[in-house]
Amino acid sequence: NAGVTQTPKFRILKIGQSMTLQCAQDMNHNYMYWYRQDPGMGLKLIYYSVGAGITDKGEVPNGYNVSRSTTEDFPLRLELAAPSQTSVYFCASSPHSSTNEKLFFGSGTQLSVL
Amino acid sequence: DAKTTQPTSMDCAEGRAANLPCNHSTISGNEYVYWYRQIHSQGPQYIIHGLKNNETNEMASLIITEDRKSSTLILPHATLRDTAVYYCIVLASGTYKYIFGTGTRLKVLA
Numbered sequence: 416n417a418g419v420t421q422t423p424k425f426r427i428l429k430i431g432q433s434m435t436l437q438c439a440q441d442m443n444h445n446y447m448y449w450y451r452q453d454p455g456m457g458l459k460l461i462y463y464s465v466g467a468g469i470t471d472k473g474e475v476p477n478g479y480n481v482s483r484s485t486t487e488d489f490p491l492r493l494e495l496a497a498p499s500q501t502s503v504y505f506c507a508s509s510p511h512s513s514t515n516e517k518l519f520f521g522s523g524t525q526l527s528v529l
Numbered sequence: 530d531a532k533t534t535q536p537t538s539m540d541c542a543e544g545r546a547a548n549l550p551c552n553h554s555t556i557s558g559n560e561y562v563y564w565y566r567q568i569h570s571q572g573p574q575y576i577i578h579g580l581k582n583n584e585t586n587e588m589a590s591l592i593i594t595e596d597r598k599s600s601t602l603i604l605p606h607a608t609l610r611d612t613a614v615y616y617c618i619v620l621a622s623g624t625y626k627y628i629f630g631t632g633t634r635l636k637v638l639a
Contacts, residue, residue: 419572421633441611446625457616458573458629465625473626505572518565520572 421506421521428521430529436491436524438506446509448518449473449481451502457514458505464489465511496528500523538634539580549633551617554598560621562593566613567632573616576602583639588598590630607637 422437440447445466448461450458460473464483478500480492491507493500503525507518534552541547553562561580565573569633577584577591579600584591590603616632 448627450629452570457614457631460626460628463625474628501572507572507627509625516565517575517578518573520574522572523570527569 417441419506419519419521420510421524422503423524424522425525426527427494428526430496430498430528432496433492433494434496436504436506436526437492437515438489438491438521439487440489440506440508440519441487442508442519443486443512444508444509444519445486446511447483448507448509449491450505450507451500452505452523453502455498461491461504471476498528500526501528502526531623533619533630535615535617535630535633538636540636540638541607542639543609543637544570544606547607547611547635548635548637549602549615549617550599551602552599553617553619556597556619557621559623560619562591562600563618563620563627564589564591565616565618565629566611567616568610568613573629576615607612607635609637609639611635612637 419440423447448463449461452458454498459475464470505523506521563578564576567573579591593600614632
């Protein structure tokens with residue numbers, strides 16, 4: 416069982432470039448999340464989704480876009496990369512069949528914008 | 530959602546109990562308390578959660594005060610592998626936005 420898979424693991428971008436961080440889960444979870452973590456800091460919620468076709472903003476959505484066309488996939492798009500977006504990005508999913516459900520995290524994508 | 534306050538860092542001797550406090554004084558009746566930890570730069574790992582009763586599992590115990598304004602995560606016999614950042618999160622029933630704070634950096638000393 417793969418769980419939550421994030422690709423790529425590492426990426427270096429130049430300022431102004433765009434890219435998509437991929438996240439896929441094979442647990443049939445309805446709820447998916449994107450977080451970023453700056454060095455030495457806690458996790459900040461970027462966007463989340465409660466099911467295919469439904470997304471909502473988190474704490475720090477500016478500079479990012481998401482889509483959720485399938486239950487399995489929740490890609491995060493950076494359109495015009497900026498140095499402030501240098502961070503580690505984590506994707507997570509949850510079944511949320513009740514409130515007593517935990518988050519399952521991927522291993523993260525380390526992104527540097529130079 | 531209620532905000533949480535945790536100490537920035539703590540040390541604990543190996544083999545001793547690690548007691549990690551969390552203040553959530555604005556918690557409301559339908560909000561659960563969740564604990565996660567993050568080892569190095571891995572994705573956070575679920576530890577335990579509770580509403581009002583004390584909870585115990587194979588990893589830890591969660592003690593919630595009677596007024597629910599604070600809680601304590603207890604690692605009964607800390608090992609070096611428990612060195613991590615521990616996050617206390619409050620999540621309202623029916624909501625889905627897990628908001629992580631800055632957590633407590635626990636260092637277990639040999």
